[in-house]
Amino acid sequence: MTATVPAAEFDALLLDLDGTVYLGGQVIEHVGEALAAARELGSRPMYVTNNASRPPAEVAAALTAMGVPATDEEVLTSPEAAATMLADTHPAGSAVLVIGAPWLATAVQDAGLVPVRTAAEGPVALVQGHSPDTGWVNLAEGCIALRSGIDWVACNVDSTLPTDRGLLPGNGSMVAALVAATGLTPRVAGKPASPLLDEAVRRAGSSNPLVVGDRLDTDIEAGCTAGYPALLVLTGVSTAQDLVSAPEHQRPTHVSLDMRGLIDAGRVVDLRSADTSAWTAVTADGAVTLARSGGAPAAHDQDDRSRDAEALHALAAVVVAAWAGGSTRVVAADDDTAAVLARAGLTADR
Structure with missing residues (x-):
């Protein structure tokens, strides 16, 4: 292991859960081993979730049952952050x-x-988090209380909630109802706020923390907002494109x-200092065209780790060029390059 x-x-x-640690109630492949090795290297996992309905003990027990040992103290939910703000x-x-x-x-x-549960009890603030039991009566109490000028903190503003039946209304949808009714805007505890x-x-x-997540619009944006480095894992919502x-x-x-x-330098790229010398990415006519640099060897006959490393560095070359030039269309110079990018989950035009 090295410092890289x-x-x-x-x-x-600072680990997201759904799409990062587990997916559909099942732990994602390699997660348990990677986090165990990370502990050995001195990096403490903290599971940070926008989920406002389950206490840390339940989350920790569920993780442990999946083969990802966690303690209550290593789980932080948005209600705790919201309560701290209040x-x-x-x-x-x-x-x-x-x-x-x-x-x-x-x-x-x-x-x-x-x-308290009613506006008549003289609250100084309203805190709002997801519950499947929230209804009009609850929102009406919130509306009355907010019109009196009190503080308002939302645990999160996720508009949808993933379930085994698909995406259903999340806390953000309920928050939006009160925004529409009052014209007010809450302070937010959960991601993408900091x-x-x-x-x-x-x-x-x-x-020296690292944010780890699968969503650019929550996990990674929260890291950017807070000023922390962030690792995007391509196992959940956000794609290479x-x-x-x-x-x-x-x-x-x-x-x-x-x-x-997290634990293998050949399976991660630091986009701030990536070695992309094996690739040439040229931005022109609204597209980034990627080609293998002259003399750079292919990894096709090597093991999976080498092919993954090649794909990540090819992706990094495209990303660095796209961010610098403002182009989002990707063109592969040949079928070989297209296949390498496909391994990273990126479909390129030919």
Whole structure:
């Protein structure tokens, strides 16, 4: 291992869950081994989730059952970050109107505040998190309370929630209803805002954290907002093409095909200093054209690790050129180059 391995360089890993650690209730391949090795290298995992309905103990137990050992202290949920924001703003013992699951009310209470459920109880703030039981009556209480001028914190503004039945309305959809009804805008605790990550860093005692996630618009944007390096793993929502076209506020510092990039220098690329000398990426006529540099050997007859490393460096060459030149269309100079990019999940024109 060398200092170029993220787990040896960063003292904490701020890990997303769905699409990063597990997918569809199943742990993603290589995750358990990679995180165990990362611990050995001194990088502490902190699981940071926008999910507002489950307490850390439940999340930790679920992870452990999947073969990814985790303690309650290594899980941070958006209700905890939201409660911290409220406690930092309002005196202990203040009433806070809770719209959300029981865990959100518990987080508010644990922060030294008093959870209430009606506007008539004189809340100084409203905190809103996802619950499948939220209905018109709850939103009406929130509307009344907000019109009195109180503070408003949303655990997250995710418009949808992934389920085994597909995407369903998330907390952001409920928040949007109150935005429409009041014309007000909440402070936000969860990703892509920075409070959730900042609280995870504080709890981990970290001085050099790395954000790890599969979504550019939540995980990576949160890292950019907070000013932390971020690793995009291509195991979930965001694709290689999304990376090529990522706006500046959603650009990771690192990319890997999967979580093995945390512990294997051949399976991760630092986009700030990637060696792309094996490739020539030329931007012209609204496209980035990639070709193998003269004399650069192909990895076709080598092992999977070598082919993955080749694909990542080819992807890095495209990404660096696209970000510099503003082009998002990718052209492969030949079938060989197209096949290499396809291994990284990027379909190129010919």
